[in-house]
Amino acid sequence: MKIYDTSLRAKVDFEPLEPGVVRMYVCGPTVYDQIHIGNARTFLAFDVIRRWLTARGYKVTMAQNLTDVDDKIIRRANETGRTTEEVSTTFADAFIEQMHRFGILDPDIRPRATHEIGPMIEMISRLIEQGHAYRSGSDVFFSVRSDPDYGHVSGRDVDDQLAGARVEAGEDKRDPLDFVLWKAAKPGEPTWDSPWGPGRPGWHTECSAMVHRYLGMPIDIHGGGSDLAFPHHENESAQAECCWGGTFANHWMHTGMLLVNGEKMSKSLGNFFTLKDVLDEYPAEALRLLMLQTHYRSSLDFSFERLSGAVGTLERVRTAVANLSWAASHAPEGAAGADEAARELGERTAQARESFFACMDDDFNTAGALAAAFDLVSSSNVYLDAAGTAAAAATARAAADCLTELFGYLGIDVAPKPATEELPERCLEIARERGCYEGDDVNEAAEALVRLRADARARRDWATADAIRDELSQAGLTIEDTAGGARVRRS
Ligand SMILES: [Zn+2]
Secondary structure, X not given: XXXXXXXXXXXXXXXXXXXXXXXXXXXXXXXXXXXXHHHHHHHHHHHHHHHHHHHOOOEEEEEOOEEOOOHHHHHHHHHHOOOHHHHHHHHXXXXXXXXXXXXXXXXXXXXXXXXXXXXXXXXXXXXXXXXXXXXXXXXXXXXXXXXXXXXOOOOOOHXXXXXXXXXXOOOOOOOOOOEEEEEEOOOOOOOEOOOOOOEEEOHHHHHHHHHXXXXXXXXXXXXXXXXXXXXXHHHHHHHHHHHHOOOOEEXXXXXXXXXXXXXXXXXXXXXXXXXXXXXXXXXXXXXXXXHHOXXXXXXXXXXXXXXXXXXXXXHHXXXXXXXXXXXXXXXXXXXXXXXXXXXXXXXXXXXXXXXXXXXXXXOOOHHHHHHXXXXXXXXXXXXXXXXXHXXXXXXXXXXXXXXHHHHHHOOOOOOOOOHHHHOOOHHHHHHHHOOOOOOOOHHHHXXXXXXXXXXXXXXXXXXXXXXXXXXXXXXXXXXXXXXOXXXXXXX
């Protein structure tokens, strides 16, 4: 398996530090508002990366923090007259809810910054003892020039950064490059006691302390959005490696940006969308499909037109799987599947799976993997159109199972829903009234009605055929003529 390591700027063979075990950390959100779809794209990418590593047999342990103390949370609390705790609790709950809606698996460990103040203070104390950090009043800063490896994560030269370095009002740094580890208390802000007086941790401090505490160093993969590579990840790495020695993260992975209609998403441009906005209107799996059609490192161009397109694509995939399943369970006796067309679909099924795996093993190329799956959808449709009611059961079943398996790796369920869930009980009543079925299996009743209508049409008894269709229609059902034969489904 190959992954692109952004700190090496190269695709490398992935070998976990401990055979068969992967420890990964993905920076979580600052919980001051609903997350936007750009954040959601990053969390989806790492969800799929984690799912694929698991599918390939690795035992994956993933940690993701919740930043619940931060300037943005304090500002939001002041603006809305709430406490910082109320703001962070509200949006931490909202984040977890939206992740569940979006089909993102929970991390194994979800530490919160405010619960980890002790380990952070320990780390800062150690850095001061080692000469990598210093007090300035009641603030504590990390001394960037004390770390000869500083810049290796983002590939930046320390002196090049000097031009962009800023000193906040009131900060008394020895060097403009230095960053804050502990901020002295200000009125109205949440504070904790520390050896340097009351205050709160700087943003970068928490991830290093959590990785060290929950996963141990080094971890295999550290991930996040590309906007985090500098300064956040650079600083995380510097303070952890200076504090505990050795390597912080063996590999760094970063996701590309999300654009909306080709433009950077921003509130001022009116093209800013939260994940909740989108999931309130569109199915989560369509949004997953749209996002995964772009490789995670490339810029993703989001638009509602593309999202509507993904809704249609997903429907086509599900219809193909449903038709294959239907054909498989209704194949006539004697359709053994030995003909040339069936053999070809069998081959295409095997090719699709092989190509999907090869793409996913090549730096999680979901775009290529989906293209392979879509090819199988097309081949299946061609096969069913030609084979009609004589489709080979085993071949159709294998193609349906393959598609269900492949989309399943991406957290997209395309398996046909059990028909009993779909069809209402009214089917039973119609069949009983028509005298064609006496049992209590809704599917069998539906099939009996389909046969009754076919018989009527064969007799050219159009009145009866139409009456059956109308009765089903009033129950919200239609008779659909598919390649595998007619069937009843919800309108
Ligand atoms: Zn982080």
